[in-house]
Amino acid sequence: MALSRRVLRFALALAPLALASFVAAGCARAAAGAAASARGEVSVVVKPVEDVFLLSGELRAVRSESLTAPRSEGGRQQLRWLAEDGTEVKQGERVAELDPTNLIQRLEERRLRLSQAELSRESLERQAAAESDRRRAAVDKADIEDQKSRLEASVPLEYRDPKDRLALQAKWQQSRAALEKARLEREAYEVTSRADISAARAAEDKARRELQTAEQGLRAMSVLAPRDGIFLVGMNFNQWGPDGPRKLQPGDSVWPGYPIGTIPDPRAMEVQATLAETDHGRIATGMKARCVLDTYPDRVFEGSVQAIGSIAAEGFENWGFSAIRPGFPVRIALARTDPLMRPGLSVRIEVVRGAWTKALCVPRGAVRFEKGGPLVSRGGGRVAVRLRTCTPTECVVESGLREGDRVALF
Numbered sequence: 565m566a567l568s569r570r571v572l573r574f575a576l577a578l579a580p581l582a583l584a585s586f587v588a589a590g591c592a593r594a595a596a597g598a599a600a601s602a603r604g605e606v607s608v609v610v611k612p613v614e615d616v617f618l619l620s621g622e623l624r625a626v627r628s629e630s631l632t633a634p635r636s637e638g639g640r641q642q643l644r645w646l647a648e649d650g651t652e653v654k655q656g657e658r659v660a661e662l663d664p665t666n667l668i669q670r671l672e673e674r675r676l677r678l679s680q681a682e683l684s685r686e687s688l689e690r691q692a693a694a695e696s697d698r699r700r701a702a703v704d705k706a707d708i709e710d711q712k713s714r715l716e717a718s719v720p721l722e723y724r725d726p727k728d729r730l731a732l733q734a735k736w737q738q739s740r741a742a743l744e745k746a747r748l749e750r751e752a753y754e755v756t757s758r759a760d761i762s763a764a765r766a767a768e769d770k771a772r773r774e775l776q777t778a779e780q781g782l783r784a785m786s787v788l789a790p791r792d793g794i795f796l797v798g799m800n801f802n803q804w805g806p807d808g809p810r811k812l813q814p815g816d817s818v819w820p821g822y823p824i825g826t827i828p829d830p831r832a833m834e835v836q837a838t839l840a841e842t843d844h845g846r847i848a849t850g851m852k853a854r855c856v857l858d859t860y861p862d863r864v865f866e867g868s869v870q871a872i873g874s875i876a877a878e879g880f881e882n883w884g885f886s887a888i889r890p891g892f893p894v895r896i897a898l899a900r901t902d903p904l905m906r907p908g909l910s911v912r913i914e915v916v917r918g919a920w921t922k923a924l925c926v927p928r929g930a931v932r933f934e935k936g937g938p939l940v941s942r943g944g945g946r947v948a949v950r951l952r953t954c955t956p957t958e959c960v961v962e963s964g965l966r967e968g969d970r971v972a973l974f
Contacts, residue, residue, distance in 0.1 A: 624908075648797075658787070681772075713739035714740075800816050854913070924966075
């Protein structure tokens with residue numbers, strides 16, 4: 565028991581000396597580190613590293629309904645009214661109105677043309693009916709004359725003067741010829757009158773179809789939303805500014821079939837970006853990506869690189885006009901779509917080209933890239949190293965260094 569107490573008193577006596585030695589050693593290490601830092605040296609460390617490539621893009625719907633200017637015979641049409649960009653619309657709600665002035669004038673002309681065609685057809689039918697009755701009466705009269713001549717010619721000779729027989733026979737032949745002529749004329753007139761009436765009816769049908777087309781075109785001057793969603797105004801590629809084409813506005817002229825706007829389907833979204841020509845080959849399909857909405861910087865959405873264009877796009881993907889940001893189009897597929905997402909929102913994209921949980925790292929400023937390969941300065945001499953990859957701030961060393969080595973910054 566007395567021995568234990570003596571050991572305890574001895575340990576307590578040595579404690580201040582041990583603490584002083586530990587502090588001195590720490591100060592010495594700190595001083596050495598400060599001196600090394602003063603000389604521009606850093607330590608080789610092991611830590612998790614990600615090789616991230618940054619892109620900027622915007623949200624886009626995977627599926628969307630395109631709203632185009634209606635087909636019209638008048639060529640270019642003027643937008644009289646247009647819903648605001650980003651407006652929430654319901655199915656059947658009006659989103660655009662085109663100027664119908666020329667179409668209304670054309671509509672009145674076609675109504676007049678249809679009325680004239682109807683009057684012409686009715687007049688031909690009345691004339692044909694009257695002429696057909698007249699020719700039918702002529703055939704009946706010729707038939708009566710033929711029957712009369714046949715009866716006169718069939719009277720026995722004992723009741724007739726023999727001198728009249730030839731005259732009666734000739735008269736019968738003439739009446740038969742007259743009857744045949746009347747019948748042929750009636751049949752020919754019926755054929756020609758039917759043809760004339762058919763042509764008149766065809767002209768009337770054509771005028772009616774043209775009127776219906778004009779009426780449909782007039783109704784189509786009001787562009788309606790095919791379903792619920794957000795209306796995005798299309799671009800006017802005839803008006804360019806410093807930032808590219810501007811949005812369509814009331815008063816702009818558009819061709820039939822020109823895209824006035826779209827209603828994207830918010831249930832499935834993706835990210836569209838552009839890869840600069842100088843960066844082509846630095847990312848590949850299948851790489852994971854983290855997408856951060858600039859509007860909601862605290863939300864991170866996982867995705868992957870779905871496709872990279874093989875040809876540098878100088879135009880918009882769907883319309884072929886000159887693009888604002890030329891380059892290779894990149895499509896990022898999102899793992900899920902959040903209700904916060906809206907088409908057109910800007911997105912910061914972090915494409916993960918590689919990730920290591922335990923990587924031997926040195927600052928990029930400590931590596932010099934020579935013709936023979938990368939070099940670092942260690943202990944006053946140059947050491948060749950093999951690198952796995954480099955990020956903008958550091959390099960992952962595969963061989964040539966160990967953890968704890970001190971290298972100088974160039």
